[in-house]
Amino acid sequence: MNKKQLIGIIIFIVLIVGIIIYKQFGSEISDVGITTIYVATGGGKEDFLKDEEVLSILRKEYKINVIFDTWSNSKTVSMPLIRETIGLGNQDIISRMESGEKFTINSPGVTKYDALFTSDIRYYDYYKQRPVDDEAERYTVLGGGLTLNTPIVFYSWDKIVDALISNNLAEEQNGIYYVTDMDRLVDYILNGKTWKELGVSDDIYGNVSISSIDPVKSSPGATYYGLLLGILSKGEVNEENVKKNMPKLKELYIKSGNMRFTPADLFQEYLRAGMGTQKIIVDYEKSIIDFSNSNKKGFDQVKDRIRILYPKPTSWNNHCYMYFTENGEILYKAFEENERIQQIAWEKYGFRTGITGGKYDVSKIGIPVPQEINSTISGLRMNEYNALIDGLK
Numbered sequence: 389m390n391k392k393q394l395i396g397i398i399i400f401i402v403l404i405v406g407i408i409i410y411k412q413f414g415s416e417i418s419d420v421g422i423t424t425i426y427v428a429t430g431g432g433k434e435d436f437l438k439d440e441e442v443l444s445i446l447r448k449e450y451k452i453n454v455i456f457d458t459w460s461n462s463k464t465v466s467m468p469l470i471r472e473t474i475g476l477g478n479q480d481i482i483s484r485m486e487s488g489e490k491f492t493i494n495s496p497g498v499t500k501y502d503a504l505f506t507s508d509i510r511y512y513d514y515y516k517q518r519p520v521d522d523e524a525e526r527y528t529v530l531g532g533g534l535t536l537n538t539p540i541v542f543y544s545w546d547k548i549v550d551a552l553i554s555n556n557l558a559e560e561q562n563g564i565y566y567v568t569d570m571d572r573l574v575d576y577i578l579n580g581k582t583w584k585e586l587g588v589s590d591d592i593y594g595n596v597s598i599s600s601i602d603p604v605k606s607s608p609g610a611t612y613y614g615l616l617l618g619i620l621s622k623g624e625v626n627e628e629n630v631k632k633n634m635p636k637l638k639e640l641y642i643k644s645g646n647m648r649f650t651p652a653d654l655f656q657e658y659l660r661a662g663m664g665t666q667k668i669i670v671d672y673e674k675s676i677i678d679f680s681n682s683n684k685k686g687f688d689q690v691k692d693r694i695r696i697l698y699p700k701p702t703s704w705n706n707h708c709y710m711y712f713t714e715n716g717e718i719l720y721k722a723f724e725e726n727e728r729i730q731q732i733a734w735e736k737y738g739f740r741t742g743i744t745g746g747k748y749d750v751s752k753i754g755i756p757v758p759q760e761i762n763s764t765i766s767g768l769r770m771n772e773y774n775a776l777i778d779g780l781k
Contacts, residue, residue, distance in 0.1 A: 422453050425715045426499065428469055429456040430507030432608075432651075433536060433707055435678065436737040442729055450722050452715065457501075461511040461607060464504060468492050468524045471499035492525050501527070502716035505709045508607050509534070512708035514770045532710030535723045536739040538674040539704055539761050540615055542567065542598065542697035543655070545663040549695040551586045558697060563756045567699045570619050573598075578639055583667065592663065595643075600670040601654060602647035604780055608705065609647065610773060612670045613637060615703040617776060618765040623701075625772055634779040641780050655679070659690060668697075672705055674738025677753055681736050696756065701763045707739070 429437065436442065437456045446452050457474060470493055471477030472485060477499030485491060491498055504527075506512045516529050544552075549565055552558035557576075558567050567573060576586075576596045583592045601609035620636060621629035649657060655675045658666040676696060680687040711717045722729060723741075733739040735753055750759050768776065 421451050422447060423451060423715055424453045424455060425502040425713075425719060426455050426457060426471060427503045427505050427716070427719065428459045428464060428501045429505045430459060430461050430464075430511070430607075430707070432507045432672075432705070433505075433737070433739065434458070435682075436536075436733055436739060439732060439736065442732055445726060445729055446719070446722060449726070450718050452718055452722075454719060456505070459504075461506055461508050464506065464511060465515055465519070465523050465526070468498075469501055469504065469527065470495075471501070493527060494525070500712075502713040503532075503709060503711040503719060505535070505707065507705070507707050508611070509704075509706035509708050509767055510770045510773055512706070512710060515710065527712040529710045530712060530714075531717060532720055533708065533724075534706050535709040535720070536707040536733060536741060537704045538672040538739055539702045539764070540612055540670060540699065541673045541702070542668050542699065543658055543671055543676070544668045544695045544697055546693050546695060547588060547592070548583070548663065548667050549697065551583070551588045552697075555586050564758050565695050565697045565756075567697050570699055570701075574616070574620070574636070574640070577643060578636065592667070594667075596667075597643065598668045598670055599649075599654060599658075599666055600644060600647065601649060601651055603641070604777055605647075606651070608651045608670075608672070610777065611703060611705055611767065613641070613776060613780070614768040614773065615699070615701075615765065616640065617768070617772075618703065619699075619701070623765050625766075625768060627775070630772060630775045630779070634776075637776070638780060651675075659686070659694075663693075672738075673740075673757060676755060677734075677738030677757075678736070680753070680755060691755075698758065698761065698763075701765045702761065703765055703767055706767065 434456075437454075443454070446454055457471060457476060459474065463473070467473045468491055470491065472481045472491065475482055478497050481491060481495075481497055493500060504515060506515070512532075515526060519526055549558060552567070553560065557569050557573050558565060573596070577598065581596050583594060583596060584590065586596065600612050603609035603613040616637060617630065617633060618625055620633040651671060654669055655671050658669045659679075673696070676694070680691075709720050709723065711720050730741040733741055734750075750757050
């Protein structure tokens with residue numbers, strides 16, 4: 389064996405050993421300098437937060453491994469915001485909690501959160517206030533703000549929308565459909581007007597209605613009824629107008645019938661049952677974008693018949709992020725500054741990252757949605773929300 393052959397064999401052995409070492413210990417090596425942070429997270433954005441590319445960007449560019457724990461909005465203010473509250477973290481503390489022992493965010497040994505990512509702006513605002521009554525002690529909020537949002541829209545069908553346009557309830561502008569007379573549409577629902585009276589074909593039965601999620605049990609439903617309250621109050625939501633318009637809202641609630649669906653279930657029912665069962669439903673803009681990416685074949689089957697309607701005005705569903713630690717702030721800056729993360733949020737999951745449309749071109753997704761949404765009203769504050777829900781109950 390000559391010298392060149394020996395060198396070649398040595399290089400080959402070194403390469404093989406290197407590959408074996410990387411496979412065995414590569415993940416540990418890549419984890420050097422990575423900080424794990426915990427974020428209590430409201431629903432509606434689970435798929436985006438689990439996106440492999442997003443998580444990879446956070447690890448490689450920001451050196452953080454993020455654990456997003458699912459919390460309901462209401463629990464974030466009523467329960468201690470520690471992982472043990474939801475059965476994660478320190479198993480000894482979990483057992484002691486199950487035995488009735490009380491813990492707070494400052495109890496020794498508990499697993500604290502670095503941030504809270506609500507799915508409703510009213511809980512974001514409310515968390516920053518002092519606890520009242522039996523509410524849990526809260527972290528000091530260092531900063532944060534609006535991070536992801538999506539507007540309320542109606543999903544309907546070509547024949548239904550044609551009838552709405554013929555009755556001057558809706559119009560098309562540059563390929564985008566808008567409900568331009570929400571007051572009259574609400575009156576049609578309250579007065580029992582039929583689809584046939586609006587000129588929809590004879591095989592479509594029943595009264596004019598809009599299906600929604602139960603506002604008493606679900607935040608998306610409450611957001612829609614908050615929009616209705618804002619419309620009926622001409623944008624001036626106050627205690628007097630809540631009382632004044634509650635009878636109409638309650639009647640609308642009763643006429644909505646069975647509200648057994650979750651937001652995802654209602655959207656699937658709309659797609660599967662079709663125009664005969666679900667003429668118009670309330671949902672978020674993000675649903676159709678998410679669906680077009682996750683089920684391209686299904687989207688292709690219905691895309692020519694479905695219609696997205698933007699109420700004028702509409703309202704935003706705001707996902708707001710607040711941080712309690714410096715590590716939590718790193719994630720906030722990633723959401724605010726990283727254009728690739730923002731692009732993924734929009735193009736794959738339908739979340740707008742800017743109030744009127746962000747820095748992206750909405751035409752790239754191939755679905756007719758407006759670049760900017762300017763006709764909006766503010767969501768309800770916590771006291772107005774509570775008054776609305778109490779009135780509907």
